[in-house]
Amino acid sequence: MSELINNREVDVQEQTRRQKMLKEIIKELHAGKSVEEVKARFEEAVGDVTVAEISAMEHSLMMEEGIPVSEVQRLCSVHTAIFKGSIEEIHRSSRPEEQPGHPVHTFKLENREIEKLVNFCLELHKDKFRKSDDEGIIFKLLEDLNLLLDIDKHFSRKENLLFPYLEKYGIYGPTKVMWGVDDGIRSMIKEAKILLSANTGTQEEVTAVLELIIKEVNEMVFKEENILLPMALDKLTEDEWVKIARESGMIGFCLTAPEKEWVPERAPEPQDAEMQDQKSVETPQGFIRFETGILSVQQLELIMNHLPVDLTFIDENDVVRYFSHGKERIFARTKAVIGRTVQNCHPPQSVHVVEKLLEDFKAGRKDAEDFWIQIKDKFIYIRYFAVRDGEGRYMGTLEFTQNIAPIRALEGQKRILSE
Secondary structure, eight states, X not given: OHHHHHHHHHHHHHHHHHHHHHHHHHHHHHHTOOHHHXXXXXXXXXXXXXXXXXXXXXXXXXXXXOOOHHXXXXXXXXXXXXXXXXHHTSOOOSSGGGSTTSHHHHHHHHHHHHHHIIIIIIHHHHHHHHHOOOHHHHHHHHHHHHHHTTHHHHHHHIIIIIHHHHHHTXXXXXXXXXXXXXHHHHHHHHHHHHHHHTTOSOHHHHHHHHHHHHHHHHHHHHHIIIIIHHHHHHHOOHHHHXXXXXXXXXXXXXXXXXXXXXXXXXXXXXXXXXXXXHHHHTSOOOEEEETTEEEEHHHHHHHHHHSSSEEEEEETTSBEEEEOOOTTOSSOOOGGGTTSBGGGGSOGGGHHHHHHHHHHHHHTSOSEEEEEEEETTEEEEEEEEEEEOTTOOEEEXXXXXXXXXXXXXXXXXXXXXXX
């Protein structure tokens, strides 16, 4: 036992020494030393360093040493260049989820950036705003909130890639609850932006919203890393993680990105599954005969993906069976949604709308329904059509989504080809 105690004391001393050394190096950079000068000293004195140590050091620099956030941000690019080699040389864990590119590693990597943004930048600027609401600090807060909106990609990967696999294992409750909280955070960020941009909120009102954002984001990070991700690691197979990793780029990453593609040491997918994918995508065989012609599978898929709209089809049991994947989809879709019920593909707050629409279609009360929303510079026209067979039986629903902003902007007429 005494040996263990002594070892712990040695570890603490070593961590303290390393933290002290890292802070000294950053302060030397701050004082004007060159990257090469500091890098040489760093390699000689510190050796390998973990991302967690860098994060702790940055926190210490701001909170204990009083170095302004803006200065630490300026130094980030410099010390990243210094630490890069060492980070890459960290002894790789044999656990896949701790290797760069694994979805869990990426989620945690993003969480460190999110924590820095809300706990350092947003917290600091919020405190300043509480004392003075001048234009400069409002601009800083809007900058922070614009960056924080990137959290939508982090949440979307959970909701559209990770949750479907958990549902395969019968896990529904935690995912629905978490999705609802995600939406709440999204809404709060937008609300804070509106209050600040339109100058409609008092300092107390804005501060209260910002404090709630910081609290909810931190709690979500804790829930993800202590509940969601461990639960997912316990259930999902390595092949499923590989598929999530491959599709993650379709949605995008929050504030950072995986250092590299994750390639498990063993074969990531059964050979027959890989061959099946190749058959369906690369060498489609056969033709489909329609009442008005014949198309090969390849021709049909190319046509669907060249339409200037996004299509999604759910069958009569509300299960997603198909979506087109053109170059610029408006709403994220990943292959993980195939085979998932449409109710589980929508935020809990809007599921009742989907349910009502499907009830009307199935009962024959409606054949179509339209919605339209403005998102930044896009005017999104969303149409739903009940798909029925020749005898009028409900066979499913087709979702049709299009950005019609360019069409609405048309004026006059065009009768000849332009160069």
